[in-house]
Amino acid sequence: MKRNIVIAAVTAAALAVGGTATALAASGDDDDAAAPSAKVTASEAIAAALKDTPGTAVSAELDDDEGGAAWEVDVLAPDDTWHSVRVDPVGGKVRGSYADDEDDAVEIRAALKHTTLTATEAVEAASAKGRVTSVDLDDAAWEAETHTKGEPEHEWLVDTRSGKLTADDD
Template sequence: MKRHLVIATAAAAALIAGGTVTAAAVSGGAGSAHTASGTQVSAQQAAPRAGSGTAQVQDGRSSIPMQDDDADGQEELREADAAKVTASDAAAAARKAVPGTVTGLDLDADRAGLVWDADVLGKDGKWHEITLDAGNARVLNQHVDHEDDDDHAREQAAAQNAKTDAAAAARTAASHGKVTSVELDDDHGTKAAWEVETVTKDGKEHKFLVDTQSGKLSVAPQHDADDDDNDGADD
C-alpha cells in the first residue's frame, strides 16, 4: 500500500507542477509499475490479465519516435524498416491484451510515434481497438468501439467462420515484402479474405489476398489496388 501511495503522490505532484504523466500502471506485486517512456516493457508485462478488458498502459508513446510524413512517397518503407515488431507478433500481443480474434492490423506513425493499430473481436463479443508500440509490442492504448453497424456484423460473421487468422495471413505474405497491414475484407466477391499489404526494398507497395479457409495466397486484382501499387508483378 505504501508503494501505491508513493507512486500516486508522485504522479499528482507532477500534474500540479504542470508536468505530464503519459502512462503508469501498478499491480499488486513489487516492480510492477510500467511507464510509457524510457523503459522497454515486453508485451507480456504490458498486456492486461486475460479477460480483464483494460490495458495497463494508456496513452503512452512508442519507443520509436516517427512523424507521419510521406513527402517523398517512401513513408511505408520507412515505417516497415523502423518497426521491430512484425505483424504476426503484433497480432499475438493484441490477443494477449484482449483474448479473441484479431481482424485488422495497421502499421502507422502518429502522435505517439510508430505503432501497430489492432482491431480485435473479443471473446466478450465487443470490438476492441488496441495501439501497440512497434518497437516492443507494449500496449499504449486500448478502448472499446461501441459502434454497432452492418459492417461490424459482416466482419464478425467472417471472423467467426474463418479457419485462418490475421497472424497466419501475415506470415504467408511475409515472403513478398514487409507486412504493413492486414484486414479482414468481405469486398472480394462472395466470400471474405485477408487483405495483406506489403512493401519491398525498392519502396513498392503490394497487395495480396489470403483465403480465410485454405490460407492460399493470391495477388489482389489490379482494380482493387491503389494506383501506386505494383501488385501485378510477384516478387
C-alpha cells in the same frame, strides 16, 4: 474497414478544397515510413494485442500518425465489443487500448464463420512476399499489404481457408 472509409472521405474532402498536403497527412497511411524502424512483426503485434485484450484479431496496421509509429490491432471480443490496441513497433509493448463503437461486429462475425485462417496465419502467408504492414479481414479474404525495401507497397488477397496468396488488382 470503417476507418478506411472515413480516411477516404477525409482525403477526398481535403483534395476538393485544394488541401493536398492535408489529405496526405490525414490519410495516416505512412506505412512505408514506419516499416524500416519497426522491429516487431505483424504476428508479434497481434500476439501482444491478444494477450492484453482477449478475442479475435481482425486487423493489424503499422501506422505512423500524430501519436508516432505503432501497430494498431483491432480485436473483436467474445461479447462483440470492438477494441483497438496500440502496440509499440520497436519493443512490442502495448501502449494502450480502448473499446471502440464499431457497428460492423455482425458482419465481422459472419466473415469469421467462413474462415479457417487467423490474422496471424494470413500474415505468415503474406510474409512470403515481404514485410507485412497491414492485414484486414474482408468479406471474402484477408487483405494484406507488404513492404519490401526499395519497392512500392504491394497488396495481396489471402484466401480465408487455403491461405493461397493472389495479387490484389484493385
